Amino acid sequence: MNTLAARAAVLTEFESPFFVGQIELREPGPGQLVVRTTEAPFCSTDWMGWRGMRRKTPPVVLGHTAVGVVEHLGPGVEGLTPGTRVLVAGTPQCGSCFYCGIGRPDQCSVLLDGSDPVVASLDSGGGRLDVRAAGRVGAYADRMLVERIQVHPLPDELPDSLACLLGCGVSTALGAVFTIADVQPRQSVAVLGLGHLGLWAVQGARLAGAGRIVAIDGHPGRRAIAESLGATDLVDAHRGDPVAAVQALTEGRGADVVIEAAGPALASRQAVLMARRAGTVVLTGVAHSATEVELPQLQLTVHGKKVVGCQNGQITPSVDLPRWTGMLASGELDASPFVTRRYSLDEIDTVVRRSLALDDITGVLVP
Ligand SMILES: [Zn+2]
Ligand SMILES: [Zn+2]
Structure with a gap:
């Protein structure tokens, strides 16, 4: 089999420094292509x-979305040529599975029923090891072997530095606001958790014409950014009860819409509790694949709340990506507070450390 050299940050052992060095990518098969990663x-x-915490099998190249330039096409790949700038999205749209068939490609079986594919090999000294691509992307490498069903050409007017945010927080948060919660003008929206996801949700709520936008987080710097992006009320999650705070801001009822973007089980619980009766709650956070959430039964039954899960904003890539792309390119969405720093591949351990310490809103790797 022919191979193609790539330089990658490979996770060989959990919670350990990455191996940064050469891997050999497999030759693209039918429907596959090689993309040179830019951001x-x-x-x-x-x-x-x-x-x-996500059932990965090392050695694996992490990185669930990226932008890049098409380099090599496998057999039968249509609509792309070498040199095309593309977004590689973490959520594919195969078009032929049960979920794509019912109009829910966010649940596409290719992603959620399969395991991470082997895309490369690595010389371990004692023989070659198979290397997987996390989420079928494996973005922390200067080249990715991906599938046509997850690749989307980008318009010239959108620079890589903005486009790389599309497949991550932008699509999840805007999908939560517009597609799942369907926020209406003057509605009250509470956003719980102000990482990049929550901050994009604050902007989405503003663009949807929400009245009150209550931004909740324990980090003062992040609350300040939320305010600059359109939040009308700020709540310190570490002082007092955020549920009571949201109720106090909404005539005692609770918010019309709550977007949970924090992760811990307590945040999921608080999100349900701080919605008004018959309100909508969108849960995006995951603390751990085995985490359980405890809730008062009455809140889920008699109170008539709509509690909806969110995988990448319930995205239909072919429909939604052009919308979010246009909003980013026009400046309707302000990306300026999001990218805290850019890093080379060799700095990947620093990126992990700073992300865990909440030092970065979004760190971007430039392989
Ligand atoms: Zn599918
Ligand atoms: Zn992401």
Whole structure:
């Protein structure tokens, strides 16, 4: 089999420094292609993988979305040519599974029923090891072997530095606001957790015309950014009860819409409790694949709340990505507070450390 050299940050053992060096990518098969990576964001999905919280099998290249340039096409790949700038999205749209068939490609079986594919090999000294690509992307490498069903050409007017944010927080948060919660003008929206996801949700709520936008987090710097992006009320999650605080701001009822973007089980519980009766709660956070959430039964039954889960904003890539792309390119979405720093591949251990310490909103790797 022909191979292609790539330089990658490979997770060989959980919670350990990465191996940064050469891997040999497999030749692209039918429907596959090789993309040269230009920028890839780092988010909680990635450090959860690093910590062994997402059932990854090392050695694996992490990084669940990226932008890049098409280099080599496998047999039967249509609509792309070498040199095309593309977004590699973590959520594919195969078009032929049960979920794509019912209009829910966010649940596409290719991603959620399969395991991470082997895309490369690595010389371990004692023989070659198979290397997997996390989430079928494996973005922390200067080249990715990916599938046509997850690759989307980008318009010229959107620079890589903005486009790389599309497949991560932008699509999840805007999908939560517009597609899942369907926020209406003047509604009250509470956003619980102000990492990049929550901050994009604050902007989404503003663009949807929400009245009160209550931004909740324990980190003062992040509350300040939320205010600059359109939050009308700020709540310190570490002082007092955030549920009571949201009720006090909404005539005692609770918010019309709550977007949970924090992760811990307590945040999921608080999100349900701080919604008004018959309100909508969108849960995006995952603390651990085995975490359980406890809730008062009455809140889920008699109170008529709509509690909806969120995988990448319930995205339909072919429909939603052009919308979010346009909003980023036009400046309707302000990306300026999001990218805290850019890093080379050799700095990947620093990126993990700073992400865990909440020093970065989004760190971007530039392989
Ligand atoms: Zn599918
Ligand atoms: Zn992400």
